[in-house]
Amino acid sequence: SPLSPQGPPLGVRPWRIAAGICLGAAMGVKWSGLAFAVAFALLSLLWDFGARRAAGVRHPYLGAMSKDVPHGLIAFALVPFVTYMATWTGWFATALGYGRNWDQATSSGPFYFVLDSxxxxxxxxxxxxxxxxxLETSHPYMSEPWSWPLLLRPVAFHYESRKGACPGATDCSEAVLGVGTPVIWFGALAALVALVVWYVATRDWRAGAVLLAYGVGWLPWFYFAFAANRTMFLFYAIPMVPFMVLAITLCAGWLIGPAVKTADGRLPARRTFGAAIVGAYALLALINFWWLHPVLSAELIPYAEWKARMLFDTRWI
Incomplete structure (x- = not known):
């Protein structure tokens, strides 16, 4: 009941179910989604602890463990598993999938069919x-996790040199380079450092959530790099990108400041100055993406222009 020293039950929360579905779908694409499922489940539980404590519940931790954890297990364990299995529907529905008939049926009947499947x-x-x-095979475009935030070694998915195929140049290039926009990636590094300072100073849950998610997308790969010597590539860092953008967004909000007017009805100079910095940064990111677009989309350009877009020269080639 609401008067319980453990606090009231909060029930099944739709946003958790939606998160579980998304996490299950992520695991269907790449197993590294499992790390996010575990991290977000723990983060959600910690938020429940904090909410019950902030509400003045006498036994917030016991209440969260008894009333929130069961629902959390449904949302972050059962729902992702069911979603993950749903992504295999096509494989189960056909007899032609890879490894589909690894365990040949020794007896007939639906029970044995399900068991063999x-x-x-x-x-x-x-x-x-x-x-x-x-997986330890060397590859010319492999890279270590520490280098990913710096974009030191992107992956060249396609490159073709053509003679006289573009106007005004003898040597022409067509390329698809798997690399992020440097203005965003390097700006995110500064934003993440700022969030670390921000979280240590204020314990702001938003900064903590972004840092946790970014760390879950990046730090586990160090184990595979040093303990398993696994072959890895920059595109493994793609799940980090949304949280890099969130880090930039949080810092942009901090720079702009709250929309609180002064006594004479004007916005403070800090807000105007912050909005100008954020706007200039956003414009710079757009220009940077526009500049790189030809080597991201296989546009045929003169070789000199292709070479000019190789930020770290030989490491981007």
Whole structure:
């Protein structure tokens, strides 16, 4: 009841179910989504602890463990698993998928069909795990996790040199380079450092959430780099990008400041100055993306223009 020393039950929260569905779909694309599922489940539980304590509940931690954890397990364990399994519907529905008939049926009947299908699916998962866990083959575009925020070694997905194929130049290039916009990536580095200081000073939950999510997308790869010597590439950092943008957004909001007018009805100079800085940065990011676009989209350009866009010269080639 609301008068319970543990606080009231908060029930099933739709946003958690939606998050669980998204996390399950993410795991269906790449297993690294599992790290986000674990991190967000813990973060959600910590928020429940904080909410009950802020409401003055006598036993906030016991209340969260008894009333919030069960619903959290449904949202962050059961729902992601069901969603992940749903992404395999096509594989289960056909007999032609890779490894679909690894466990050949020894008996007829629906029970044995389901059992053999499940065993084949488990074997497939094991093959995926052992392949990726033992992937140590050298590659010219491989990179270490520490270098990803600096964009030191992007992946060249496509490059073709053509003679006289573009106006005004003898040597022409067509390329697709897997790289982020430097203005955004380097700006995010500064923003993340600012968020660390901000969180230490204020314990702002927004800064903490962004830092946690960014760390979950980046730090686990260091284990594979040093303990497993795994072959890795810059595009593994893609899940970090939304939280880099959130870090920039939080810092932009801090620079602009609250919309509180002065006594004479004017906005403070700090807000005008902050908006000018944020606007200039956004414009710079757009210009930077426009400049890089030809080497992101296989546009045929003179070789000299392609070379001018290689920020770190040989490391981007």
């Amino acid at each position: 499940a065993r084949s699916w488990v074997q497939y998962q094991w093959q995926v795990f052992t392949f990726h866990n033992g």
